[in-house]
Structure formats: C-alpha cells, structure tokens
Amino acid sequence: MASAGSQVAELASKLYDACVNEFDSDHLFYQNDFLNLKVIPKNDVALLLECTQSLVNQNLFRLLQKDGKLTWKLIDREDAEKLRNLTPDEAMVYNVIHSTERTGIWVRHIGNRTNLHKSILDRCLKALEGKNYIKSLHNVKYPSRKMYMLAGLAPSEEVTGGAWFTDGVLDANFINSVAGYIEYTVSRRSWFEVPASDRKNKRIKTASGKAEVKSDEKTYLPYPHGYAGYPTVAQITAAVNDSGITPVRLGEESVVQLLEMLCYDNKLVALGNGEWYRSLKSPEAVKAAQSRKAPIEGDDLSVANKHLVKNGMTEAPCGQCPVFKLCAPGGAVSPETCEYFDPWLSNGLGF
Amino acid sequence: MMSQCSAELCMLLIEDNFGELFARIFTVLQRYERLTLPRLKFYARLSDRQLHNGLSAMIQHHLIYHFTSLDDGNTYYEANPQAAYSLVRSGKILQLVESRLGEYAAQVLETIMNLGHSSIANLETLPELQSTKQRIPNGVNHGEEEIEENGGKEGDLAAPNGDHAVSEKPARLHPTLKSLASHGYIHRLREAHFQSPNDNWLDASRIISSRPDVKIMKGKQQAMEIEEKAKEMVKERTEGDLSRGLMYNGLPQGAKKKRDHGNKESNQPAPNGTNGVNGGHVDDEEEEENDWSEDEDGIDSMPMDSNLIIRVNYEKFDVALRNTRFLELAEQDAPSASIQIYECLLRRIEYQTARCRDSYEIPREGEEGEQYSAPIQLSSIVEDVDPDLDLTGCIGPMEPSTVLNRRGKRPLDDDTNGVNGDEHEDEPSGQNRAYEIDQHLSILSQPPLNLTTKHVISGLPTWRVAFRGLARKLRHLELERMIESRYGDVALRVIRVLHAKGKLDEKRLQEISLLPFKDLRQTLASMQTGGFVDLQEVPRDAQRQPSKTIYLWYYDPDRVCSSILEDTYKAMSRCLQRIKFERTRERDFLEKTERTDVKGHEEEFLSEAELEHLRNWKAKEALLLAEVSRLDDMVAVFRDY
Numbered sequence: 004m005a006s007a008g009s010q011v012a013e014l015a016s017k018l019y020d021a022c023v024n025e026f027d028s029d030h031l032f033y034q035n036d037f038l039n040l041k042v043i044p045k046n047d048v049a050l051l052l053e054c055t056q057s058l059v060n061q062n063l064f065r066l067l068q069k070d071g072k073l074t075w076k077l078i079d080r081e082d083a084e085k086l087r088n089l090t091p092d093e094a095m096v097y098n099v100i101h102s103t104e105r106t107g108i109w110v111r112h113i114g115n116r117t118n119l120h121k122s123i124l125d126r127c128l129k130a131l132e133g134k135n136y137i138k139s140l141h142n143v144k145y146p147s148r149k150m151y152m153l154a155g156l157a158p159s160e161e162v163t164g165g166a167w168f169t170d171g172v173l174d175a176n177f178i179n180s181v182a183g184y185i186e187y188t189v190s191r192r193s194w195f196e197v198p199a200s201d202r203k204n205k206r207i208k209t210a211s212g213k214a215e216v217k218s219d220e221k222t223y224l225p226y227p228h229g230y231a232g233y234p235t236v237a238q239i240t241a242a243v244n245d246s247g248i249t250p251v252r253l254g255e256e257s258v259v260q261l262l263e264m265l266c267y268d269n270k271l272v273a274l275g276n277g278e279w280y281r282s283l284k285s286p287e288a289v290k291a292a293q294s295r296k297a298p299i300e301g302d303d304l305s306v307a308n309k310h311l312v313k314n315g316m317t318e319a320p321c322g323q324c325p326v327f328k329l330c331a332p333g334g335a336v337s338p339e340t341c342e343y344f345d346p347w348l349s350n351g352l353g354f
Numbered sequence: 355m356m357s358q359c360s361a362e363l364c365m366l367l368i369e370d371n372f373g374e375l376f377a378r379i380f381t382v383l384q385r386y387e388r389l390t391l392p393r394l395k396f397y398a399r400l401s402d403r404q405l406h407n408g409l410s411a412m413i414q415h416h417l418i419y420h421f422t423s424l425d426d427g428n429t430y431y432e433a434n435p436q437a438a439y440s441l442v443r444s445g446k447i448l449q450l451v452e453s454r455l456g457e458y459a460a461q462v463l464e465t466i467m468n469l470g471h472s473s474i475a476n477l478e479t480l481p482e483l484q485s486t487k488q489r490i491p492n493g494v495n496h497g498e499e500e501i502e503e504n505g506g507k508e509g510d511l512a513a514p515n516g517d518h519a520v521s522e523k524p525a526r527l528h529p530t531l532k533s534l535a536s537h538g539y540i541h542r543l544r545e546a547h548f549q550s551p552n553d554n555w556l557d558a559s560r561i562i563s564s565r566p567d568v569k570i571m572k573g574k575q576q577a578m579e580i581e582e583k584a585k586e587m588v589k590e591r592t593e594g595d596l597s598r599g600l601m602y603n604g605l606p607q608g609a610k611k612k613r614d615h616g617n618k619e620s621n622q623p624a625p626n627g628t629n630g631v632n633g634g635h636v637d638d639e640e641e642e643e644n645d646w647s648e649d650e651d652g653i654d655s656m657p658m659d660s661n662l663i664i665r666v667n668y669e670k671f672d673v674a675l676r677n678t679r680f681l682e683l684a685e686q687d688a689p690s691a692s693i694q695i696y697e698c699l700l701r702r703i704e705y706q707t708a709r710c711r712d713s714y715e716i717p718r719e720g721e722e723g724e725q726y727s728a729p730i731q732l733s734s735i736v737e738d739v740d741p742d743l744d745l746t747g748c749i750g751p752m753e754p755s756t757v758l759n760r761r762g763k764r765p766l767d768d769d770t771n772g773v774n775g776d777e778h779e780d781e782p783s784g785q786n787r788a789y790e791i792d793q794h795l796s797i798l799s800q801p802p803l804n805l806t807t808k809h810v811i812s813g814l815p816t817w818r819v820a821f822r823g824l825a826r827k828l829r830h831l832e833l834e835r836m837i838e839s840r841y842g843d844v845a846l847r848v849i850r851v852l853h854a855k856g857k858l859d860e861k862r863l864q865e866i867s868l869l870p871f872k873d874l875r876q877t878l879a880s881m882q883t884g885g886f887v888d889l890q891e892v893p894r895d896a897q898r899q900p901s902k903t904i905y906l907w908y909y910d911p912d913r914v915c916s917s918i919l920e921d922t923y924k925a926m927s928r929c930l931q932r933i934k935f936e937r938t939r940e941r942d943f944l945e946k947t948e949r950t951d952v953k954g955h956e957e958e959f960l961s962e963a964e965l966e967h968l969r970n971w972k973a974k975e976a977l978l979l980a981e982v983s984r985l986d987d988m989v990a991v992f993r994d995y
Binding site: 144167172173175178194195224225226227228229230260261263264267268269272273274281283284313314315316317318319321322323327330332338339341344348351352 | 687689749751797801835836840847850851861864865866869870871918921931935973974977984985986987988
C-alpha cells in the first residue's frame with residue numbers, strides 16, 4: 004500500500020513536471036491532455052485519477068469544472084506552498100479570491116460563495132491579509148464596497164477607473180497638468196510657426212490687419228486642408244510618457260480619454276475619426292490661457308467672466324438676475340424698482 | 355409666437371414707435387386673436403374715429419392682417435407679431451444697408467420703413483429723398499420726420515413741404531431703388547401680404563379643393579394634391595421678388611463696385627477683421643459718391659415703374675444678417691485672407707437665398723435635415739476676391755520639413771515678393787489663384803465649424819454653405835455662452851458631453867468628463883435648477899424604489915432654446931420698460947429739451963449742466979437700446995436663422 008502510494012506520488016510529480024514543461028501555466032487540462040503526455044503507464048485512467056487527486060491534495064492542481072467535464076489547472080509550487088500553510092477555511096477563501104483575478108471580489112460575495120460565517124470569514128481575510136497574500140482595493144464603481152484581490156496582482160482598469168483615478172478618487176490636478184501639457188504639445192504641432200528670419204517679410208506682405216502685431220510676438224499660421232502632420236494618438240502618448248510629468252506610463256486608452264475630454268472643452272478637434280488631433284488655439288494663446296487660468300481656478304466666477312465671450316443675455320442685468328422669473332411690471336420685483344439696472348447703467352457709462 | 359413675453363414685447367415696441375393707440379389696438383388683438391370690427395371696438399373701448407384711423411394706419415404698417423370672409427362677409431382683424439417684432443431690428447438693417455449700398459440707400463430704405471409700404475411715385479415726391487445735403491441743416495424737415503415716427507398718419511405725409519420742386523427729380527432715387535430691389539431688400543407688395551399666412555393658406559386650399567379636377571380625387575391623394583397646389587398658389591400670390599431681371603451676371607446692381615474698390619478697402623487696416631460686414635461702413639462718403647456716379651454711367655438709368663408698390667423684405671435681411679453671423683464665426687480662428695474670401699462667398703450666396711429656411715418653425719434638433727445654399731462656382735469667387743489680396747502669406751506649408759530647403763532653393767522668388775510686394779508684381783496665373791482660394795475655402799471647411807462644403811458639379815468645383823448645421827451651431831454657441839457665464843467651464847464640458855452622448859448616468863458622465871464627483875454633482879444640480887439639464891428616472895422594479903432606480907441626466911437643446919427665447923423677450927421688454935421708467939424720472943427735464951423751440955438748438959437754450967445731463971441721458975438711453983439690439987441678435991439666432 005505504501006509502495007503503491009509512493010508510486011502514485013512519484014508518478015504525480017512526474018506528471019506535474021511534464022505538465023509544467025509542456026504547457027502554459029494558464030492551460031486548462033482535460034483528461035486527454037494528461038493521457039497524451041504518456042506519463043501514466045498504459046494510459047490507466049484509474050491511476051491518472053489517483054495521481055491528479057494527490058496533486059489536488061497537495062494544492063498543485065486546482066480542480067475545475069467546465070461544460071460538465073472535470074478539468075484541472077496548474078498551481079505554482081510557491082503558491083502551493085502558501086496554500087499548504089493555510090487552514091482549510093483560509094484556503095477556500097484564498098481560492099475564491101484567486102478565481103476573480105484582477106477584478107477583485109466583494110466581501111459579501113466571498114461569504115456567499117464559501118458559506119462561511121461572517122466572523123470566520125473576517126478572521127480568514129485578516130489572516131490572509133496579514134500574510135500578505137491578499138490586499139483590499141477600492142472600486143470606483145462601488146466606492147462603499149470592501150473588496151479583496153490577490154496581493155501580487157494590479158487591479159484592472161474597470162476597478163480603478165483607469166489612469167486618472169488615484170485610490171478610487173479622480174485626480175483632478177494630475178488630469179489638469181497632463182491635459183495642459185497635451186494641449187500645448189498638440190498646439191505646437193497644429194500651427195506653422197513663421198521662422199524668425201521670415202517674419203519681417205511677412206509683415207509687409209500681409210499689409211492689412213495683423214500688421215500691428217508686436218514684433219516680438221511669434222506669428223502662427225494654420226496648415227492647409229488635408230495636412231497630414233497633425234499628431235496622432237500614438238505620438239501624443241509617447242510625448243506624454245517622455246515628458247516625465249506622469250509617474251506611471253499612460254496607455255493609449257487613457258490618453259484617448261483625456262483627448263476626448265479636451266475635445267469637449269473645445270480645445271482640440273479630432274480629425275479623421277480620432278486619428279489625428281488638432282488644436283484650435285495657437286501655442287501662444289494656449290500658454291496665455293493656461294497662465295491666466297491658474298490664479299482664478301475655482302470659485303470666483305465674476306472675475307473669470309471678464310475673459311469670456313459675451314452675448315446679449317449674459318450682459319444684460321436680467322441675464323444674471325436671480326429673481327428674473329418673478330419680475331413683472333407693477334410686481335414686487337419690477338423693471339421700475341429693479342436694483343440691478345442703476346449699477347449696470349453707471350458701470351456701462353463709466354467706460 | 356404669441357407667448358406672454360413676446361406679446362408684451364410687441365406691445366412695448368409698438369407703443370415706443372407709434373404711440374398708445376396702436377399699442378392698445380394691438381394688445382386687444384393679441385389677447386383675443388381674430389376679431390371683427392364691432393368686437394374689437396367693444397374690447398378696445400375706443401371711439402369709431404380712433405379705431406378707424408388706427409386700424410388703417412396699422413394696416414399701412416402691416417401691423418395688422420385683415421381678412422374678409424366670403425362665408426359671412428365679416429372682416430376679421432388679426433395682429434401681425436412678426437411685423438411688430440421687426441421694428442426692433444430696423445436699426446440693424448439700416449446699418450447693414452448703409453455699409454453695403456451707402457448712406458442714401460439707407461435713407462431711402464428708412465423712408466420706406468417709416469411708410470410701411472409705398473408706391474414709387476410717392477417716394478419720388480418726398481422732399482427728404484430729393485437731396486441729402488439740403489435736408490440735414492433744415493430743422494423743419496427734421497421735426498417733421500419726428501412727427502412721422504411718433505404720430506401715425508403716414509398716408510398724407512407726401513403733401514407738406516412741396517417747395518422742393520418735383521422737377522429736380524430723383525437722379526439717385528431710381529438707381530438706388532433698383533439696387534435695393536436687385537439685392538432683394540425690397541419687394542413688391544401683393545394683396546396677399548395683407549392677409550395672415552393662415553388665411554392665405556386656407557383661402558388657397560379652398561379654391562383648389564373646389565376645382566373640378568381635384569374634386570374627383572379621393573382620400574389621401576386629394577389631400578396631397580390640395581396641399582401641393584395650395585402651396586404653389588400661396589407662393590405665387592405672395593411672391594414679390596423684384597430682383598429678377600435686375601441681376602447682372604449673377605450680381606445685383608450697385609454691388610459690383612465692391613470689387614472695383616476692393617483694393618482700397620482691403621488695404622485699410624482691416625475693419626473687417628474685427629467687426630465683420632457691419633464694421634465695413636467706415637468707408638468715407640467721398641468714396642460712396644464716386645460709386646454712385648459710376649453706377650449711373652454703367653447701368654441703364656431706366657426708372658422703375660412708378661406705380662409699383664414696394665415694402666421692406668425682412669426675410670431677406672434675416673439672410674444677410676445671418677451671413678454676418680457666419681462671418682463672425684469664421685473670424686474666431688481663420689486667417690484674415692480666408693475671411694475675406696468667405697465674405698465673397700457668402701455675398702454670392704446671399705443673392706441667391708430668399709429666406710433663412712423653408713419651414714415656419716425651426717425643426718427639432720436631430721430631426722432637421724441639412725439644407726445647403728446654392729452652390730457657388732469657384733471661378734466666380736475668384737472673380738470677386740480682391741486681386742491684390744495676399745493668399746499665400748497666411749497658410750502654412752503642407753510639409754514643414756521641406757520648407758527650409760525650398761526657401762534655400764528659391765530665394766529669388768521670395769525676394770521679389772518681399773520687395774515688390776506693395777507694387778504690382780507678376781500676375782499669378784488664374785489657375786494658381788483659384789487653387790489658393792480653394793485652399794482657403796478648404797481651411798474653412800474643417801471641423802469643428804465646417805463653415806463651407808465643397809461640392810463638385812459635373813467636374814466644376816463649387817462651394818456652398820450648410821445652413822442648418824451652421825444655424826444650429828450658432829444656437830448652441832449662444833447657449834454655451836450663457837451656460838459658461840452662469841455655471842463656469844466645468845458645466846460647459848458636462849453639457850457638451852451630454853449633448854454628444856445623449857442620456858448618461860452619473861458614473862458614465864464622470865468617466866467621460868473626467869470631473870470629480872463633487873464638482874460634477876454641484877454643477878448638475880445648479881444647472882437643473884436653472885433648467886438647462888434634466889433628470890430622468892428609470893425604475894428597475896415596479897416599486898420604484900429610489901435605490902433601485904437608474905437616474906439619467908440629459909440636455910435637450912430644443913427645450914432650453916425655447917425657454918431662453920422667452921427669457922430673452924422678457925429681458926428685452928424689461929430694458930424697454932426701464933427706458934420708459936427712466937424717462938418718467940427725468941420727465942421735466944426731457945420735456946424741456948423736447949420743446950419745439952429748444953429742439954435742434956440745444957446749445958442756445960440749455961445751460962452747461964443741462965447739456966451734460968442731456969448727454970448723460972442720451973448715453974443711458976443708447977446703452978439700453980444697444981442692449982435690446984444685442985438681445986435681438988439672440989432672438990434672431992434662436993428663432994429666425
């Protein structure tokens with residue numbers, strides 16, 4: 004019996020090694036895969052079953068079911084070592100967490116799947132976390148849920164919300180700095196800068212409107228229609244990553260997300276279905292806008308208003324009147340008693 | 355149209371322009387819609403004489419439609435809010451005409467406006483149109499014009515001041531009228547113009563449906579036939595176009611000078627650069643004078659039919675004003691040469707566009723098909739563009755890397771351009787120039803504005819403008835400006851995301867707009883109170899528990915537009931009411947300045963302090979009126995374009 008057991012153990016370890024050598028670590032093994040390895044003498048199915056069972060017991064194989072068939076997956080020897088040091092409850096929890104991979108799992112779902120009592124579950128999680136096998140994570144979609152995943156994995160984009168979230172919170176400063184950088188980079192490549200030597204010439208030639216531009220100001224010209232030199236997403240991504248303003252490398256998807264945001268801000272325009280991007284403002288204007296934005300950023304709308312394009316409604320006192328809806332001739336709020344007109348008039352006449 | 359706010363505004367405008375009697379009649383008609391004379395008299399509580407005088411004068415001004423029914427023989431009166439509203443736009447229109455056709459043309463048009471409609475024979479007899487120079491220093495005439503504006507009996511105005519002999523007849527009147535007509539700014543008055551569009555329509559469909567060949571048809575076919583034929587009939591009856599036959603090579607009279615004198619204009623330090631067409635009227639008078647004499651030489655001086663009755667064609671002016679708005683859009687970031695080319699294109703298009711759109715109301719967002727302008731051939735744009743306009747200087751090269759080399763290769767070329775630039779240098783071949791102009795138009799066709807669209811007809815490149823899309827852009831721009839000023843640029847981004855993506859829940863909205871939750875919620879909430887965005891609840895179960903409900907934010911530009919339009923009307927009314935109030939505040943002083951002996955001789959009769967006061971008052975009034983006209987720009991965008 005003992006010899007039979009040791010024979011099985013030997014065979015099993017052979018089988019395991021063969022599997023490691025022949026297949027990827029992610030491979031899903033069916034019975035035939037094992038038989039094809041020709042490790043089991045005479046392809047004895049019963050023997051194979053014994054071997055796999057012993058491997059499963061040693062935590063070197065993970066037993067799975069797919070389409071009603073038994074399947075197996077390899078476990079690293081290191082992981083197996085970890086698992087062997089766990090109590091059965093802990094191992095069960097570990098397996099559940101392991102199965103969700105990079106998305107992580109909510110504590111309540113672990114409870115449902117393992118059927119463990121909450122206090123036991125908590126103890127297991129605490130133990131696992133203490134051993135540094137798992138870590139808790141923050142899901143942007145469900146900020147209130149307590150979730151866990153394996154310590155060695157990086158959470159997926161879905162969970163973190165992409166590069167723009169730090170600990171599940173949108174990192175506004177980071178976004179603004181990267182956005183500003185992108186806008187400027189794109190802008191530099193969307194406008195033709197008239198070389199300094201050429202500039203005097205130009206002045207004479209255009210002769211009209213822009214002639215009185217200060218001489219130290221750079222002149223920018225738009226490129227003709229169909230110009231193919233506008234930056235692509237790949238180029239922009241590379242530029243951002245090379246610039247050193249990001250602590251992590253940004254993927255193209257994250258950059259596209261930001262580019263789209265900039266399009267919604269009417270700063271950039273996507274050309275050719277988002278293949279290229281063009282800036283609407285010349286680099287000078289971008290710089291000016293950015294340096295101006297900085298001090299105002301945030302609350303004081305009335306100061307910011309001075310820079311905006313206006314229309315009749317935003318200028319008229321009625322456009323900003325908080326009680327405009329109540330205003331009626333002869334009413335409590337009326338054009339005759341309006342307190343906004345007088346300051347507005349004197350303000351208007353002051354200029 | 356007949357909302358409370360717009361009714362109030364129309365009433366104020368009429369009161370301001372024509373006095374209380376008109377306003378009273380108009381308000382009654384607005385409140386009770388169509389009325390017969392006895393009912394009108396009952397509601398308005400006016401004497402017969404007042405009512406008759408008022409009505410006839412208002413009909414003269416097209417403020418009231420009337421319709422005599424064949425069924426009961428009654429004549430119904432109905433308010434014409436469009437005409438009342440266009441009173442506010444008259445200043446803008448006159449400015450436009452003045453910048454395009456000169457001061458005298460503006461004066462002629464103003465006279466026609468003041469008369470409502472007029473026969474040409476009548477215009478010939480008017481003293482103020484005889485000669486500008488005699489009129490201005492003449493105080494009596496000036497006063498008389500005031501009466502005309504405030505009082506109300508335009509019909510018998512022709513009689514007084516007959517001392518200007520009819521013999522020194524309008525040397526300039528007829529060419530001016532012709533050029534106004536060929537621009538489409540005035541048109542022939544038809545009988546149908548006195549009836550409301552609805553009456554015209556009903557009348558036409560009644561006539562069509564009683565025709566024997568239509569009577570035999572049945573059901574849907576008949577209905578369609580009636581609709582189609584009635585449309586034709588109404589069109590035929592209201593057609594007042596005078597430009598046909600007056601156009602010359604696709605250009606209206608008096609317009610050609612633009613090109614001949616284009617050199618001078620474009621060399622002026624770009625008045626166009628800042629203000630668009632309206633800014634163009636910096637032209638000194640001398641130049642205009644020249645243009646006119648030239649016109650008389652060049653174009654046949656056949657007078658117009660003096661029995662013709664004409665009136666102002668406001669629809670056409672909407673087209674012209676809309677084009678100036680497009681031009682302003684272009685000015686945001688296009689090079690100056692492109693803008694001038696664009697102006698030429700728009701001018702050409704204007705001549706071929708009768709009205710801003712075919713449907714009466716602006717169609718709902720998303721249900722609106724594109725409507726293109728008439729295509730303009732590249733070659734005719736090339737003809738119009740000032741030949742000395744520098745086209746190459748303001749576009750970058752196709753491949754920046756090769757620029758250096760190229761410059762190295764042809765220093766000669768560059769030098770000649772640089773040195774002789776001011777003078778006439780070797781004429782660039784027409785082909786080349788066409789290509790460059792095409793390039794400029796292509797720049798304008800780029801997103802986000804897509805100001806032009808290229809269209810190749812049987813091998814010939816033509817350019818046109820997608821009106822509906824651009825009008826929509828103008829609308830959104832106005833809304834965005836308001837949103838930006840009220841809620842900041844964060845809100846602007848949110849609105850644009852919602853507009854592009856439709857309905858979104860908060861999480862998705864955050865992912866796209868990349869805004870922190872706190873900011874996002876705050877702006878959304880404040881915009882919801884302001885009525886700019888709205889929330890839709892989609893319950894996931896029958897209990898409609900809040901926790902199991904999906905909340906979707908959305909932005910409906912149609913709804914926002916219409917509510918903003920009402921607000922704009924209201925704001926305009928408030929400005930006008932404020933003027934009234936300010937006037938009552940200063941009544942004593944103003945009455946003094948308006949005394950007939952003081953008026954026109956203010957310097958003699960008023961003290962220094964009073965003069966200062968008067969100036970202040972005038973500035974104040976001007977400020978408020980300017981605001982009204984700025985608000986009118988918005989109304990035009992939301993309602994007319």
